[in-house]
Amino acid sequence: MYFLERGFEWSKSLMSYEDATEELNKKQRQPGQAELQAPEGVGESVSAAVYENDSLYSYNDTYIDVRTPNDEKRGVITIFAGSIYSMMIYAFVMTSAIAVESFVSGYWAGEPVSGSDYLFLSFFPLAFLVVLWILLKYTFRFFRLESLTARRIIVRFNRITRKVYLLRPKHLGGIRIMDWDKTEVLLDKSMSEVEGTGGFIILGWDRGDGVDLQGTRTDNFEVTFVGKPTRNASELLAFWEYIRRYMEDGPAAAPAPKKLLTKFPWPWLSFKAAWGLDTRFFRHSGLWVFVVINILILPAILIHATGHWLSLLLCYEPRFPRVIEEAGL
Template sequence: MYLYEWLAFDGREKVDYQKLVEETEKQKTKGGKIPPITVQHSVSNTVSDNESLYEYNQTYIDVRTPNDEKRGALTLAAGSAGILLISMLAVIAMNLLETIIETHASSFPWSAYIFSFVALPVSGASLYLYFKYAFPHLRLEAFTARRLIVRFNRITRKVYLLRPKHLGGVVALDWDKADACLDPTMSEAEGIGGFVLLGWEKESHGVFDAEGQPKDDFEITFVGKPTRNASELLAFWEYIRRYMEYGPDAAPRPQRLISKFPWPWNSFKAAWRLDTGFFGKSAGWFFILINLLLLPTILIHGFFHWVSLLLCYEPRFPESIEQAGQRP
């Protein structure tokens, strides 16, 4: 579910950017906010791919976004509501059509007139409201791109965002002008469920469209699987940073890349989300018990997680980005 990206893109069109910059500067001068980390700053002595890479080669790495597991609930709720409304409208229309065919106009029952003038408009209006207000939310996880991809190309020194148009579209961003919103001094607990947030200020002139034309805009993107602690989060950013700054030798190839094929067991695994780190610990039995009690919910979530993937298309970067930095 692309909730973060949708909120960021939707809110960007309404935000007063100059006011946001002024407030940020005030917070910095008061010491109330950690200054962004640039790509030159090392934040960890170790590196970790965080099991977040789709692709790894000598030119680029493709990285996932945080919310891959958080999908399925909208497909169940909004999808079921849409099917129910469409089915209801179809049944009403078919019953009315059968009544018209089976009776003469002179003997057409008044109840059918009332039914046609009330039920059909109400159903049609409900379906209209559904597609206007509910369907756009359904597109956060169905009938859209199956995944969002952040590509770090070390040859072109660009960060490419592969997103549907309703989430901001495809853009190219200058790696050297990126700020990472991380606090190297955070506690381990503050890194639970964390992910890398990268930002490009409007004044940096580091934002370009898919054709390479500059955009007078700012950008943010969320990168990586949610981490279990601060050390894991900082090591993951360090992995990306060293790959871009020093090359593949500084950021070894992951033992396993994420498969893009929508295997059903991956959806159930995403819904299960049992941290195996609890095995062998005294409290491990408690977490296993909770997951077993929630098993029916987990199975339903996993099924609709898989359905949402099947209802999506596999996105691809434009050919110009696919070939960027490749040797002839």
Template sequence: MYLYEWLAFDGYEKNDCSERVTGTKKQKKYSANTAPVNVSRCMSESASDNSSLYSYNNIYIDVRTPNDEKRGAITLSVGMGGLMLLLAAVAATWFPIEDLIRGADVNGLHLGWEFYIFSVLLTPMTCWGGLYLYFRYAFRHLRLEAFTARRLIVRFNRITRKVYLLRPKHLGGVVALDWDKAEVFLDPDMSEAQGIDGFVLLGWDKESHGVFDAQGQPKDTLEVTFVGKPTRDATELLAFWEYIRRYMEYGPEAAPRPQRLLSKFPWPWNSFKAAWRLDTGFVGKPALWFFILLNLLLLPVILIHGFFHWVSLLLCYEPTFPKAIEQAGRPLDGTG
């Protein structure tokens, strides 16, 4: 789920901001030569929240990241592999102990030298060794969607004019970024097709000096973040960015509260809806029936995906911003 963020954080000391963005599949989808644009530039005549907001008030909006639906597969493959290794290691240890206590095997036969070599030494060592290798090399991949923060949140605070990234430490941690020093990687002249499955990319390079840690101390680094639910076309993508821009530049009057905010509670039906991925925007169109038929044919796979999507949510914790960021921009009496 956090693959893009993980790749970006892993490349902090190797590449500059534009190279890191270009290195992802999505940036290649737009254009390898897309130049960053200042956040003050208007890119659309319309504005849309793109059903991407967790919170909305007069001070800030909390926005989701693109890959919330893309979870479950790693939990299924890597997670089940680790569970099987653990069970095998426990069984390879427990059963020989039972035989040693009993003084004979399950059939009542005497414990020979082969028992001590294979059951006591080789099999447990192999299983526990495999489990060690799993935690050393595979577990970090499981943490892309399990045993980590349930979601990444991008907060746009119009009072402090900061963008706050809420991430676990292995993805860069919590940082505060200057809104006015941000650059958006969007092409206002992109074709409609280039906006399919698109999302907003924001970057801050080292020279901008716009990156701070959670305590407000400057950091000599670069940052990039991915914002919003994947869109259906370029018009929707540019309108979503315009919604964020208007909120930050002009306030809530220019970007009204969405009719519905995203829920953070891990309801199971939301996981199955994410796995189903049937766009309701096709309702009333002939193309809808093709997607319905395709999803019905893949229903067993969708159910498995949805179940492990939900399991991955249950294996994660709900993240919260530090108190200083929660209070940022609020009046001294705590209202607002």
């Protein structure tokens, strides 16, 4: 699930801040490559409309909590890796039970246990245990991308403190408190429906533009990915405008959504995430082919939905520390 965040943290380990800055300065725009016309700071408007993009967990006069793009992209690793781990554990338990029973009774398959039987009965539990250990050693870090970790990453925009709070697990950068006024948004403000197909917002900060919980200044670039992927360029620009106006102009300029996202892992929400269709496919007969395709692959969708739900159940719900919860109140 956290492939984007994991990839960025991995990229930071490949080179120092100085090397990354030098490499960035050396890069030149290729002939024919369009120049990214990013907004000049958080004060510049990029859209006449605002759109909350069904991406808010919380909304009040002090802050908004926003989701990240990859909430739906989870479950596949959990269902397959979890199944393999479970089979190895089950095989180890069953063969161990058979071996212990045979050693205690002195009989196996109706015959007295011989020296070779002791070796044979001991081999299989150990073999399954070794295979499980190898699997965990080389695949568990991928399993933790969507299980046994934080259930979600939350980006909080606090208009009173003018800070952006990043709630992330330690292995994905940890909690950061970034300056809103120093936020750089990687967004082309001039994109059109032809040039842009939507996506999600990418926010970045330079070294020293934020701190950790201990107050230590950040020593490298920081990046976060914000919001559910949008369907077109207009939605993407309007979504950033919603966040920008909330922070710059207040709640009146960015009204509360009709419905906030729930954090409770309801199973039907996992099915909805795996299904991946919205109501526009039903409103246009020309798009019904996608509905038919999804019905044909329904067994795979159900497997994905089961893995999605299990991954949620195997994760903990992250919470901001008290000092951040009370900031600006």
